[in-house]
Amino acid sequence: MSININSPIPKKNRRQRSRTVDPFIPYLLRRWNEGCQNGSILFIEIQKQGFRGQATMVRNFLHPFRKNLLNLEKDGSQSVSIAFEMPSSQTIAYWILKKPEDRKEEHEKIIEQIKSVLPKLDLTITQARAFAAMIRQQHTDELDSWIKAVEQSSYQIWKNFGMEPKKEAAGV
Template sequence: MDVLPGRDAEPLAAWLKGHPEVEIICRDRAGAYAEGARGGAPQAVQVADAWHLWRNLGDAVEKTVSAHHACARTAFENTVPAAPPTSDDIWLTPPAPAAAVLDVCGRERRLVIRTRERYTAVRQLLDDGSTLEEICRTLQLDRSTVRRFARATSLDELLVKATNRSTILDEYMPHLHQRWNEGCHNSAQLYQEIVALGFAGSVQTVRRYLRPFKTATTAPPARRPAPRPRRIVRWIMTDPGNLTADDAADLKEIRTSCPELDTVTHHVRDFAAMMRDLRDDQLPAWMERVIADDLPALHSLVNGMKRDLDAVTAGLSTPWSSGQVEGHVTRVKLLKRKGYGRANLDLLRRRILLRT
């Protein structure tokens, strides 16, 4: 075991040239590692680690779910009232999915405005030829923020995360709706009731939420909040046999409302079967099926696999894994953080290699 300076191809290639006995190189799919392995150990077989392949697939699924999250929101939030209103009642119409960008007063949410302004500014600077570092300095934003805006395929992809945040009032909405329909229209009293149930917010939060109800004698049914994109991704990436009955039912509802997410789920489960059974012979047909569908994020994944096809094929046909190395990586990160910024490479290398 050794610790190399940096993540570039050159240090890896130089180290491998001094170790001609290397026969197997199990790695993630970073291009620098592939190049370094080819240059330093052409005799070795490169194997794409299965966990990293699964992680790459998960990232592509998350982008797809974010792009089609409106379908899930429509399926969950378009609640039909249990009974039709009488002539004396005025029902509030549950907001359409697009209304998620508005606050309770009907104004565009500040977070939505800020996201749109940042996306426009980042895209404009990128079109002008600015680098990410220059954009960070110009807009005074963190590099990870700028990178997220730069990699987004559309504004809608960013707004999904900006508009799908849960609130501290979510779990108390059914109680507020029920009590309002029972005739209690006193915001202060309703606030005290949900405080007794565990609500930790302010009375102003309750008043803002109830303000639209003032124009109706009956509150609308409490809407089911749509699950966050990452939760949907977790449902898709989980073995169907390990899903709870409620999660399986919710995923089925989402798949029914969105053909793209239904197709993604089929692709994920086919890929999982390939990994489990080490059936690399099914990979070409799987990639062809993915390319045939309108799923840009998965297309990018497949194109990357084609550039690294030998290693990916080996990862789906051999038992080699970098799991033990990942355990050491976790330990290395702990040792590095314990250095409080004083762990230069020489000291850090000694602590990693000599620690029992």
């Protein structure tokens, strides 16, 4: 039996399997278009709705949207969004800790968008900026009041951070 290399290869009819993420696609698309494009957050949200898959399934589903920088509607139509690549956390930290007079408006807008999605970061950013200003201006007399403020914070990381100067002062 000879095979003609010019003839098309017959395709097997394969049944399209539904993915675990399929029932949650309308929700994921709606949240994506609302601006929540963080796969981890979306994974947690659909887990609460009964999703039994893994976070990688959500990331794999979202990957083409990030790659193409498109917003997809429920009906499958595409609307191009402004091309925007999320800066690294290191870059965002740099923007947060800059002197107020050196901050750029576009960076502040991105920080505000992040705070609107993750409101807990608002207090963290405020405390970080206060600490940076205190150190930059060498206002060591403000350290005790800053430590008291972070100790009253609900964030353990700030409580731990605030304890370090006390330990150093006590010689621990």
